Amino acid sequence: MKYFALTVVLALTACGADVAGDGAADTVTVNRCGEPVAYTTPREAVVYEGGSADKMFALGLAEYVRGYVMPPANPPVTESPWASEYAKVDFLSDDLLNKELVVDVAADFVLAGWNSGFSDKRGITPEILDGLGVMSFMHAESCFNYPGHPERWTPFEGLYTDLTRLGRIFGVPDRAETLVGELKARVEAVKAQAPVGEPVKVFLYDSGTEQPFTAGSQVPPNDIIRFAGGENIFAGLDERWTQVGWEPVVEAAPEVIMILDYGDQSAEEKIAFLESSPMTRELPAVVAGNFFVLDYNEGISGPRNVDGVERFGEYLRGMKG
Template sequence: MKLTLAFLLLSAAPALAFPVTVQSCDRQVTFDAAPAKAISNDVNLTEMMLVLGLRDRMIGYTGISGWKTLDPEMRKGVAELPELAAKYPTKEVLAGAEPDFFFAGWNYGMKVGGEVTPETLAPLGIQTYELTESCIHIGPKEKSSMQDMYNDILNLGTIFGVDAKAEELVEGYKTRLAEITAGVDRSAPLRVFVYDSGEAAPFTAGRYAMPTALIEAAGGVNIMDDLEKSWAEIAWEPVVERNPEVIVIVNYGDVTAEQKIAFMKDNPAFASIDAVKNDRFVVLDYIEATPGPRNIAAVEKLVAGFKVD
């Protein structure tokens, strides 16, 4: 009888928890009930929804096939869910799908001053939760940390009434991260550069982008952590001057990781860079380098890549 009662109380808890309020960048957003017709943008945000068991609360996703490919795990996760837009969705596309929730971010499906924002979607009955990493685009934010990803998982748990699942996931991530980084020597952090894309000028991760947190967790330092941006295009000169010992390649899109590595190794301008001389490259898939459940695996890759044989 006690077990039955406990089960009933646990089952009823989500329904009794509403309304709930979460912080979304500079806004407090209140939900009177858990969303039932959600749309997520981008592969990493979509995976956050999936690991929380929210597949049945989704009516589609956006912003994946235009730039990235789905691995077998993700293809299975979104099976039968329609991709409503290959890149950023328009307001018309979202209105036509009639969702009640949009999980996106600034430069993750929304643009400052664009047609799709929390303010433009609200009159359509669509509530929006913004990716924590992206908040720097609309106001002050703390330096990137692993807490950014934990925060989003926990807030989604609150929004959808699956707090216990969210807390279990985050505790598991923290435990695994502690195991992975237990032997990391932080006395002399390796200098690391993140190469996302671009040949004439590189697109890289700054102070507020997730790779900065991943690199620091693995015992390195992002050579561009004084760049007061999340992701941005810079010049090659500071990369050469700051002489990274390891280069992290973000793998996605039409230019493969192998091609990016070859570009750096074959270019005389980069011949003096320690990472190039010593062939020290670590490849992270886009879904690992952006906020999401695979950040823990990304740190594990970096820890292994930072070790000198």
């Protein structure tokens, strides 16, 4: 079991999070992708991308965030439900997460996903940070392909697991339990209203022209689609984000195309490509104009996944109505 000896005393304020309620830095053991790790209450967290930041902000932990790293493909933080929380912390970089940044800002905790933040190739992994005395935590949903520590969750269960574990690490387990309960209740309300009959066939279009990039069963859009009453045409792929051919898309004849909105190519440009390409322009979804735009931060692991399922549920009910 990894152990980090960090002793810092927290000065609590009336409006702040009640972290380690006795004023001391508590130590708890929490799984990190199947590996039990002993955490002391972090004080200077670095978070990578919107999903990580949102999890912290939704738990009321902004004052324990040193800053965030946000690559330019992400939507502007001013569009976030937690825009006011982003404004309270430092914008550290619009580059990919790297070890030098973590050291330079004297971070004691890093929150990111495997291959989305943490990377062997870029030399920033939990093991490397362990050696520097910096705690780290990986999104449970991303543990699917983390080597050596197998841990597997469906995407939304991974979200709930992360919030619960972060609640323990930061000494706010009751707050985490309440938040998870609220998110689950919202999801159950969508499921209860899902259209009856055969699920609507849905194709998630991320990007790509020669070959499309899409969502397998191990990323949040798969759960968003099925909870709302649809069926991801690539739900049978035991993958996260993955490349496929256009032929299986054509064979599946999707009735709705979900567009993941991010990066240099706008959702409107992606739709224009699908409407003009000989491979896709005759798809039922394209002919009917059934496009649903999913915000990037609704599609990666974070509390806004629930916003995505609510919006898509409303969309499908409108189609069926």
